[in-house]
Amino acid sequence: MKRQLILEDGSIFEGTAIGSMRDTRGEVVFTTGMTGYQETLSDPSYCDQIITFTYPLIGNYGINHEDFESIEPALAGIIVSEATSEPSHWQSNSTIDELLRVKDIPGLSGIDTRALTRKIRTHGTLKGMMCSLDVNIDEVIEELNRTSLPTNQVHKVSTTTPYTLPGRGKRVVLVDFGAKRGILRELIERGCNVTVVPYHISSEEILRLQPDGVMLSNGPGDPTDVPEAIHMVEDILGKVPIFGICLGHQLLGLACGASTVKMKFGHRGVNHPVKDLETEKVMITSQNHGYTVEPNGLEALGLKVTHTAINDGTIEGYRHKEYPAFSVQFHPEASPGPTDSNDLFEQFMMLMSTSKKAGNVLCQNV
Numbered sequence: 001m002k003r004q005l006i007l008e009d010g011s012i013f014e015g016t017a018i019g020s021m022r023d024t025r026g027e028v029v030f031t032t033g034m035t036g037y038q039e040t041l042s043d044p045s046y047c048d049q050i051i052t053f054t055y056p057l058i059g060n061y062g063i064n065h066e067d068f069e070s071i072e073p074a075l076a077g078i079i080v081s082e083a084t085s086e087p088s089h090w091q092s093n094s095t096i097d098e099l100l101r102v103k104d105i106p107g108l109s110g111i112d113t114r115a116l117t118r119k120i121r122t123h124g125t126l127k128g129m130m131c132s133l134d135v136n137i138d139e140v141i142e143e144l145n146r147t148s149l150p151t152n153q154v155h156k157v158s159t160t161t162p163y164t165l166p167g168r169g170k171r172v173v174l175v176d177f178g179a180k181r182g183i184l185r186e187l188i189e190r191g192c193n194v195t196v197v198p199y200h201i202s203s204e205e206i207l208r209l210q211p212d213g214v215m216l217s218n219g220p221g222d223p224t225d226v227p228e229a230i231h232m233v234e235d236i237l238g239k240v241p242i243f244g245i246c247l248g249h250q251l252l253g254l255a256c257g258a259s260t261v262k263m264k265f266g267h268r269g270v271n272h273p274v275k276d277l278e279t280e281k282v283m284i285t286s287q288n289h290g291y292t293v294e295p296n297g298l299e300a301l302g303l304k305v306t307h308t309a310i311n312d313g314t315i316e317g318y319r320h321k322e323y324p325a326f327s328v329q330f331h332p333e334a335s336p337g338p339t340d341s342n343d344l345f346e347q348f349m350m351l352m353s354t355s356k357k358a359g360n361v362l363c364q365n366v
């Protein structure tokens with residue numbers, strides 16, 4: 001069945017429906033990964049966004065039980081050039097179309113994703129609606145321009161109750177802003193006892209758990225939408241080692257007094273080169289973000305920049321000069337993408353050990 005994508009600038013892309021037939025609105029973004037569509041569409045950071053895949057053939061190795069980054073995909077929709085109906089892989093148990101139907105996520109195939117991506121690169125991300133052909137187009141365009149898209153996505157994807165995955169190693173509190181499974185997997189592989197907690201947890205509650213370290217997860221939307229989390233990070237800073245990823249990185253910056261801005265079209269893909277300023281090495285990273293931390297004045301706020309993006313020079317990582325806390329804007333857990341930066345989890349393990357030895361984990365005294 002034919003359906004269409006209508007953008008706020010008035011452009012229309014007609015294609016063939018895949019997945020759910022419901023109408024959907026969202027911020028239209030693009031991702032450049034050639035593989036990893038299953039991890040991407042189940043990454044909670046894409047909540048309420050319509051993802052355009054620039055790679056022309058999506059779904060060719062199917063959908064399997066292993067590669068989900070969350071149980072319930074939170075994205076608003078997907079746009080592809082071609083969706084394979086006959087995938088080939090020994091682990092595959094459904095097509096992408098079947099998954100999208102089961103999860104009630106609308107998709108469009110047969111779209112000129114190159115033209116759409118060029119438009120987003122020129123104009124920045126655009127609001128869009130995926131709908132049937134019989135809508136009143138002028139009304140849709142007027143509505144897209146008049147209304148803003150939903151905000152406060154974190155509460156939709158964060159866990160509502162805490163839970164613990166037992167381990168004999170370090171006690172880690174993972175604050176779930178929409179955490180990818182990959183982060184949990186990395187901590188569990190290192191023997192950590194992980195307590196996953198909702199995004200609105202207070203600093204007192206965290207310190208009462210007497211963690212060796214706190215992990216601030218990735219998550220959707222504007223980091224300033226969760227002021228309670230910014231205050232929580234401010235309170236625990238210096239009392240317990242912190243490692244932040246993506247939204248977690250932005251929250252650490254905001255807690256230190258930095259500011260964040262929305263980027264024109266963000267970084268989404270699995271081939272983003274990042275320079276480690278300490279080793280001068282370049283690594284290829286997995287990224288998915290639409291906001292970035294403003295670079296000016298970070299030193300004065302106590303943050304030493306450790307990583308920058310090669311493509312546009314934006315901040316990709318920092319560590320606190322005084323306290324045991326560091327974070328990165330990219331995804332060391334990969335899933336999808338390369339594992340070049342996986343070592344950052346080792347750094348977190350080290351930081352938890354050394355902070356304990358040095359006795360500067362103040363929460364032991366709480």
Ligand SMILES: NC(=O)CC[C@H](N)C(=O)O
Pocket residue numbers: 045217218219220221222223245246247248288289290291292
């Ligand atoms: N993957 C993430 O954690 C994304 C962080 C934030 N929502 C952004 O778009 O910048």
